[in-house]
Amino acid sequence: MQKIDLPRAYDPKAYEDAIYTEWENSGFFNPDNLAATGEPFAILMPPPNVTGVLHLGHALENTLMDSKARFERMLGKKVVIIPGTDHAALPTQARVENNLREAGMKNPRQELGREELLRQIREYADQSRSTILSQIRKMGTSCDWSRLAYTFDEPRSKIVNDVFVRMFNDGLIYRGYRVVNWSVLGQSTASDDEVEYVEQEATLYTFRYSANFPIPIATVLPETKLGDTAVAVHPDDARYNKYIGQTFTVDVGAEKSLKIHVLGDKSVDSAYGTGALGVTPAHSATDFEMYQQHPEIGLIPVIGADGKMTEQAGKSYAGLPVKQAREKFVTWLKDQGLLIKEEKITHNVAVSDRFKDEIWPIPMEQWFIDVNKQVPGKGRSLRVLMREAVTTGLGGDKPKKISVAPDRFTKSYLHWIDHLHDWCISRQIWWGHRIPVWTRGEEVYSGTTAPEGEGWKQDDDTLDTWFSSGMWTFSTLGWPDNADFKTFHPTAWMQMGYEIIYLWMARMILFSAYLLDDISFKQVYIHGILRDKDGRKFSKSMKNGIDPLEVIAEYGTDALRLSVIKGIAPGNDARFSYEKIKDSRNFINKLWNVSRYILSMEDKEVPTEPSFADRWILSRLQTVTKNVTKDFENDQFSRVAEQLYDFVWHELADWYLEAAKVAINPKVLRTVLETVLKLMHPVAPFVTEAIWKSMGHAGKDLLLVAEWPKADTKLIDAAAEEKFQKMQELIVHIRNIRAEYQVAAGNWVDVWAETDLGPEVTPVVEKLARVKLHTGMAAEENSIDALAGGVRLMIPLAGLMDVQREAERLSIQQAELIQQIESIKRRLSTEDYVKKAPPALIERDRSQLASKEEELKVVQEKITHVEKLSF
RNA sequence: GGGCACGUAGCUCACUUGGUUAGAGCGCCACAUUGACAUUGUGGAGGUAACAAGUUCGAAUCUUGUCGUGCCCACCA
Numbered sequence: 001m002q003k004i005d006l007p008r009a010y011d012p013k014a015y016e017d018a019i020y021t022e023w024e025n026s027g028f029f030n031p032d033n034l035a036a037t038g039e040p041f042a043i044l045m046p047p048p049n050v051t052g053v054l055h056l057g058h059a060l061e062n063t064l065m066d067s068k069a070r071f072e073r074m075l076g077k078k079v080v081i082i083p084g085t086d087h088a089a090l091p092t093q094a095r096v097e098n099n100l101r102e103a104g105m106k107n108p109r110q111e112l113g114r115e116e117l118l119r120q121i122r123e124y125a126d127q128s129r130s131t132i133l134s135q136i137r138k139m140g141t142s143c144d145w146s147r148l149a150y151t152f153d154e155p156r157s158k159i160v161n162d163v164f165v166r167m168f169n170d171g172l173i174y175r176g177y178r179v180v181n182w183s184v185l186g187q188s189t190a191s192d193d194e195v196e197y198v199e200q201e202a203t204l205y206t207f208r209y210s211a212n213f214p215i216p217i218a219t220v221l222p223e224t225k226l227g228d229t230a231v232a233v234h235p236d237d238a239r240y241n242k243y244i245g246q247t248f249t250v251d252v253g254a255e256k257s258l259k260i261h262v263l264g265d266k267s268v269d270s271a272y273g274t275g276a277l278g279v280t281p282a283h284s285a286t287d288f289e290m291y292q293q294h295p296e297i298g299l300i301p302v303i304g305a306d307g308k309m310t311e312q313a314g315k316s317y318a319g320l321p322v323k324q325a326r327e328k329f330v331t332w333l334k335d336q337g338l339l340i341k342e343e344k345i346t347h348n349v350a351v352s353d354r355f356k357d358e359i360w361p362i363p364m365e366q367w368f369i370d371v372n373k374q375v376p377g378k379g380r381s382l383r384v385l386m387r388e389a390v391t392t393g394l395g396g397d398k399p400k401k402i403s404v405a406p407d408r409f410t411k412s413y414l415h416w417i418d419h420l421h422d423w424c425i426s427r428q429i430w431w432g433h434r435i436p437v438w439t440r441g442e443e444v445y446s447g448t449t450a451p452e453g454e455g456w457k458q459d460d461d462t463l464d465t466w467f468s469s470g471m472w473t474f475s476t477l478g479w480p481d482n483a484d485f486k487t488f489h490p491t492a493w494m495q496m497g498y499e500i501i502y503l504w505m506a507r508m509i510l511f512s513a514y515l516l517d518d519i520s521f522k523q524v525y526i527h528g529i530l531r532d533k534d535g536r537k538f539s540k541s542m543k544n545g546i547d548p549l550e551v552i553a554e555y556g557t558d559a560l561r562l563s564v565i566k567g568i569a570p571g572n573d574a575r576f577s578y579e580k581i582k583d584s585r586n587f588i589n590k591l592w593n594v595s596r597y598i599l600s601m602e603d604k605e606v607p608t609e610p611s612f613a614d615r616w617i618l619s620r621l622q623t624v625t626k627n628v629t630k631d632f633e634n635d636q637f638s639r640v641a642e643q644l645y646d647f648v649w650h651e652l653a654d655w656y657l658e659a660a661k662v663a664i665n666p667k668v669l670r671t672v673l674e675t676v677l678k679l680m681h682p683v684a685p686f687v688t689e690a691i692w693k694s695m696g697h698a699g700k701d702l703l704l705v706a707e708w709p710k711a712d713t714k715l716i717d718a719a720a721e722e723k724f725q726k727m728q729e730l731i732v733h734i735r736n737i738r739a740e741y742q743v744a745a746g747n748w749v750d751v752w753a754e755t756d757l758g759p760e761v762t763p764v765v766e767k768l769a770r771v772k773l774h775t776g777m778a779a780e781e782n783s784i785d786a787l788a789g790g791v792r793l794m795i796p797l798a799g800l801m802d803v804q805r806e807a808e809r810l811s812i813q814q815a816e817l818i819q820q821i822e823s824i825k826r827r828l829s830t831e832d833y834v835k836k837a838p839p840a841l842i843e844r845d846r847s848q849l850a851s852k853e854e855e856l857k858v859v860q861e862k863i864t865h866v867e868k869l870s871f
Numbered sequence: 872g873g874g875c876a877c878g879u880a881g882c883u884c885a886c887u888u889g890g891u892u893a894g895a896g897c898g899c900c901a902c903a904u905u906g907a908c909a910u911u912g913u914g915g916a917g918g919u920a921a922c923a924a925g926u927u928c929g930a931a932u933c934u935u936g937u938c939g940u941g942c943c944c945a946c947c948a
Contacts, residue, residue, distance in 0.1 A: 006907095008907085008908075009908080009910065010910090204947095204948090217948070218948060219948060220947085220948085221948090232948090268948085269946095269948090272947080272948070273947095273948060274948085276948080277948045278948065279948090280948090284948085286946085286948090287948090345947085346947095347946095347947055348946080348947065408875060408876075409875090411874080411875070412874075412875060412943065412944085415873090415874065415875090415943090415944070416943090416944075419944075419945075498942090498943090499943095502943095533882090533883085535883095535941090566884095566896085567883070567884055567885085567896085568884095569884085569885085571876090572876085572877090573941090573942090574883090574884090575882095575883060575884090577883080577897090579883090579896085579897055579898090580883085580896085580897085582897095582910080583896065583897075583910095585910065586908095586910045586911095587910090588910090589908070589910045590907095590908065590910080590911090592907090592908080592910095593907045593908035593910095593911095594907070594908080595907085596907050596908080597907030597908080598907085599907095600907070601907095634887090636887090638884095638885085639885090642885080642895080642896095645895095645896090646895085653907090653908085654912085657907080661906095735913090735914085771912070771913080772912090772913060772914095773913080816892080820892065824891095827928080827929080830928055830929090831928085832927090832928040832929095833928040833929075834928080835928075836927090836928050836929095837890080837928060837929075838890085841890060841891090841929095844890090844891065845891080848891065848892095852892095
């Protein structure tokens with residue numbers, strides 16, 4: 001045996017960093033160094049937010065996109081993964097401000113001022129960014145670092161401004177006075193998608209505005225009622241519909257009176273509460289819509305951006321925090337005898353997903369993208385374009401259709417599109433792209449730079465962070481003139497978690513459709529989220545987080561990669577546990593040892609003819625190659641991992657390597673190993689590259705760019721597969737029959753098994769018997785004879801079941817067989833079955849029946865035998 | 872309230888167009904052990920496929936209903 005110079009166990013730490021550096025230095029991460037004839041294939045890395053460090057979800061994403069990219073690269077395509085990060089405007093500023101608050105600062109914006117706070121945020125973001133970039137390297141992602149992008153860098157910012165100006169000039173961006181989601185703590189708006197709902201106990205107050213007002217109403221927010229301008233009732237409600245159209249003047253005890261119009265509106269549920277709805281246009285999005293339909297009712301903002309009551313709420317309320325105003329108003333209602341009922345209910349409170357404070361609907365001037373207006377030159381609205389991109393293709397052009405996998409997410413996307421409101425893109429925070437609009441008196445100018453002349457003032461607001469991420473697929477490629485843009489857009493493949501379909505995917509579709517008249521990517525793969533072993537989300541507060549870097553340090557990157565994609569179904573959440581990582585680590589080690597063994601056999605002589613075992617493994621390898629290729633093409637990553645696991649462990653290692661010990665064929669061993677390494681490289685890049693190198697591949701002959709194997713149908717050998725399978729059955733058969741002889745033969749059993757497999761098989765059976773039937777412990781006593789038509793073995797009795805257990809097992813087996821036989825007989829005597837079922841099926845039944853009857857006979861003989869033994 | 876999923880072994884999950892005896896990993900039990908690998912090997916136990924009805928020669932798979940679980944959206948006056 002050749003000296004083995006590889007360690008007994010694979011140690012990832014000894015290889016990973018060096019291999020990554022070698023890949024990087026090879027230049028093959030950059031598509032410019034790949035064959036120019038290859039089909040372009042671009043994947044844009046979903047840019048991680050610079051709000052912190054990477055977690056397991058990022059490990060999953062990196063594994064998915066990198067596996068896909070490595071597969072496509074080996075197919076010969078011109079592959080690029082463009083890495084990048086997202087400045088994540090509001091989340092990042094929120095994170096830094098929250099940190100400052102925890103450190104004792106009351107109002108960071110006031111205390112630090114714009115410049116200093118921005119400096120601190122930038123510092124935090126830069127640090128987070130560099131951590132993230134090194135983590136991406138650790139995960140083995142084969143991205144082209146020369147194309148690194150950042151949503152807030154110079155080229156990206158320029159594109160953001162260009163696009164804004166263009167949309168502004170096209171009339172798609174407008175400034176409007178609307179009710180928006182306002183976070184008092186964050187001092188900024190939030191889009192609908194940035195609002196979470198938390199269930200809370202609250203008091204529902206039922207009251208009348210005044211004694212002369214005929215309709216009672218109910219509310220959990222009494223203080224906002226100081227801004228009511230109408231009451232809406234269902235037009236068919238006999239109790240109230242006589243008042244529709246009337247206007248009442250009511251005194252609400254705040255040194256002012258309110259004019260309340262009574263409106264008829266079909267959306268009012270007359271069965272809920274009092275059956276009437278107090279309309280507060282300024283502090284409810286739905287009431288605001290009602291106001292837009294009936295502008296005559298007016299709008300009275302009573303809560304200000306500072307979370308306190310405004311002057312318009314009345315003198316005695318102005319300046320009060322809302323909670324105090326609520327108490328004051330309720331007390332007043334009680335004193336006036338207007339409060340009819342108080343009851344505890346649970347309801348959903350809107351909360352900012354970043355600042356965690358309660359969201360108040362407040363009317364304000366904000367910037368919006370109009371999703372319903374016709375896009376100049378296209379004759380269709382953005383909403384329609386966003387719909388077309390996943391249904392008919394843009395403008396009915398089929399190649400301009402995005403395929404979403406799994407398809408069910410298309411449905412929820414369309415559902416969302418149908419309920420889409422204009423997108424509020426302005427934020428009142430400082431970290432982000434400043435809105436490129438300048439005003440001077442009544443003049444408004446939008447441009448990429450400040451207009452000429454004195455007295456212009458730039459808008460103070462910044463853009464929603466998704467405004468810039470929505471351009472990611474083309475801003476990274478250097479739209480509009482860069483060669484990359486022409487080569488790689490639309491990008492080939494995209495992946496994301498289902499939780500950002502609306503936030504991100506929708507916005508990418510929007511911008512590409514509007515600006516490029518194209519889709520942003522051809523395929524999108526939606527994945528679920530990783531949960532802990534009990535199905536809970538990973539979160540800081542639960543302290544159940546798993547740090548990918550720690551996993552990598554202990555188990556290696558390949559083990560991490562395998563464990564995150566094993567057992568995931570597209571779009572479904574998956575559970576993640578240390579058991580999975582260990583299992584993957586063990587498998588990586590198995591592959592390592594398989595390779596180590598194969599490499600130690602390199603100097604063995606080559607037999608003149610491949611054995612039936614050689615032909616078997618080569619044949620199986622073709623099937624596996626075919627299936628793995630297909631699964632990669634269809635993004636069935638989990639199945640890729642499973643198939644390779646089964647093949648390497650349970651076919652190659654468990655059967656072939658043992659069988660091959662009889663007649664070692666280094667050439668076949670090497671072919672099989674090389675193919676396996678190629679097939680596994682996309683999911684386990686490091687260990688495969690390490691083995692590849694120790695096979696003598698050097699310099700630029702990297703597995704990274706090795707050619708993907710093609711299944712060779714000439715090597716598919718049904719005869720060899722059948723022979724091998726029969727041999728496996730023979731081993732099982734021998735194991736089963738030895739029980740009959742155990743007493744008769746003492747410590748050793750002399751087993752005779754008939755077979756028509758021929759003399760070639762005999763030595764293999766003997767070899768396998770050592771492993772599978774525990775004959776190895778006394779090999780010299782083991783004897784085997786290759787007799788005509790059979791195999792004769794001496795097998796030790798250690799480890800056999802006791803007679804009683806065997807008897808029980810046999811009687812169960814007998815009962816099952818009888819049942820099965822009867823069921824087949826019953827089926828075969830069904831007229832319809834015989835008439836309608838495919839003939840092959842009936843044939844199968846017949847032969848099965850025969851073999852089962854045969855089996856039953858054997859079992860019954862055994863039972864007789866065991867019964868004798870038990871005396 | 873509207874929508875989308877799901878319910879398969881103790882646990883986590885597969886089963887690609889309905890067709891042999893529903894599979895795998897973990898866990899459990901028994902056995903083995905200087906040979907590439909204890910990060911190992913060989914076996915075993917364990918399932919009325921949530922329940923019910925229907926379609927079919929045949930259903931885990933298709934239809935309907937019931938029960939249960941998860942998620943998304945809307946609303947919560």
